[in-house]
Amino acid sequence: MKKIKYRELSLATKSIHGKHLHAFKGPVTLPIYQTSTYRFENSNDAIRYAQGDPNVLVYTRYHNPSVNEVEDRITLMENGEAAALFSSGMAAISTAILSVCKSGDEIVSTPALYGGTYRFFRDTLPNYGINIKHVDPLSLEDLAYLITPKTKVVYFETPTNPTLALVDIEKLVKLTRKMEKEFRKKITIIIDNTFATILNQKPFDFGVDVIVESTTKYLGGHADLMGGVVVGSKKFIHNVKELAKHLGGCADPFAAFLLDRSLKTFELRVQRQNQNAMALAKALEKYPKVNRVIYPGLPSHPQHKLAKKQMSDFGGMVTVEVKGGVKGAVKVCDSLKVAINAMSLGGVETLVSIPVYSSHVKMSKEELAKHGVTPGMIRISVGVEGIQDLIEDFKQALGKL
Ligand SMILES: Cc1ncc(COP(=O)(O)O)c(C=O)c1O
Structure with missing residues (x-):
């Protein structure tokens, strides 16, 4: 039989079958290795482990077959070399950052x-001597002076949360590589691709080094698991996994099982979320009680051209600013019947949240302004419900204003 070129398979096939396109006897679904430790046949196994043989299973904080299978699947889906699964998105992000940065280093984000x-960047990293500098995504040229020989990481998200502003990935990579050459020092470019997902945006195609993602969101997709993933080169992931042994944010086998189940419908779900988000955004643009609809797929989005260039579709997140400031936002959220008033995003259920009371608490007025967050904003994570029901739901809730 011809050798299967797994990397060339479609995203859906990769997410359902991983590297198992061959006949074998066994379960159709992923077995859960719900164990913290592993039996040695005899002490030779322990000796092989002590000598550094990576194939000896010893302890679930180090490795677990259910977790490793999902890591392989995501590696394939994202076209990376390797992946490390974590107990949450924040565990993934913090471990990835600390695997490259030490005291005296800088991050530009x-x-x-x-x-x-x-x-985490503002309140924790400076305590360990790691400092953060900010680059305005609309003035990426500033990287020329913000990046110094101390810079270890350039970190960004696009689209951003909750204002759905975009960062030009190609430009950011080009400018960073230029500085890298000038200083002859490796700078790791890390993107949080949680909002767009790999279906809508492929960061490795633009030369980004590392993708981090909260798998709690679209990859999980059912609001029932917590997880995070880091995808990158074999060397980078090796270092991340070594540090994860110390920091301890390893994924749980049962969460890995749930994630495996979710990956199989990832493409179907996100395609529907893309469609629903576009239809809802278009409908909401027509309501007079809505000041502003922000969605990268709308021609009214200030970076729509860039969105078309670097995204294949525009995702399931829509942000609106309603009349009446935060009181208006509260009224609308409390009046919705189909959409659920809850934090988080990416699941099959439509969720709404008010950024000043959720993702952007504990920020000064200046910080909110820097993030472009206003009190009347509602962030909508569009689910897979019938679109007409969603449009009617928002119409009746906005009617209460
Ligand atoms: C874009 C983004 N990245 C990372 C995270 C953190 O993920 P977790 O909550 O799984 O730790 C979130 C959570 O909301 C998120 O929205």
Whole structure:
């Protein structure tokens, strides 16, 4: 039989079958290795482990077959070399960052990040001597002076949370590589691709080094698991996994099983979320009680041209700013019947949240302005419900304003 070129398979086939396109006896679904430790046949196994043989299973914080299978599947889906699965998106992000940065190093990031990441950068990393500088995504040329010989990481998200502003990935990579050459030092470019997902945006095609993602969101997709993933080169992931042994944010085998189940419908779900988001965004643009609809797929989005260039579709996140400021946003969220008033995103259920009360709490007025977050904003994570029901639901809730 001709050798299967797994990397050339479609995303859906990769996410359903991984590297198992061959006949074998066994379960159709992923077995859960719900164990913390592994039996040795005899002490030779322990000796082989002590001598560094990576094939000896010893302890689930180090490796677990259910977790490793999902890592392989995601590696294939994202066209990376290797992946490390974590207990949450924040565990993935923090471990990835700490695997490259030490005291005295600098990170250059865009200011508009998921609030948890932003606060980790602002409140925790400086305590360990790692400092953050911000680059305005609309003035990426500033990287020429923001990047110094101390810069280890350039970190960004696109689209950003919750304002759905875009960062020009190609430009950011080009400018960073230029500085890398000038200083003759490796700079790791890390993207949080949680919002777009690999279906809509392929960062490795633009030369990004590392993708981090909260698998709690679209990859998980059912609001029932917590997880995170880092995808990159074999060397990078080796270092991440070594540090993960110390920091301990390993994925749980049962969460890996749930994620495996979710990956099989990933493409179907996100395609429907893309379609629903576009239809809802278009419908909401027509309501007078809505000041602004932000969705990269709308021609009214200031970076729509860039969105078309670097995204194949525009994702399931829509942000609206309603009349009446935060009181208006509260009224609308409390009046919805189909959409659920809850934090998080990426699941089959449509969720709404008010950024000033959720992702962007504990930020000063200046910080909110820097992030472009206003009190009347509602972030909508569009699910896979019937689109007409969603449009009617928002119409009746906005009617209460
Ligand atoms: C874009 C983004 N990145 C990372 C995270 C953190 O993921 P987790 O909550 O799984 O730790 C979130 C959570 O909302 C997110 O929205």
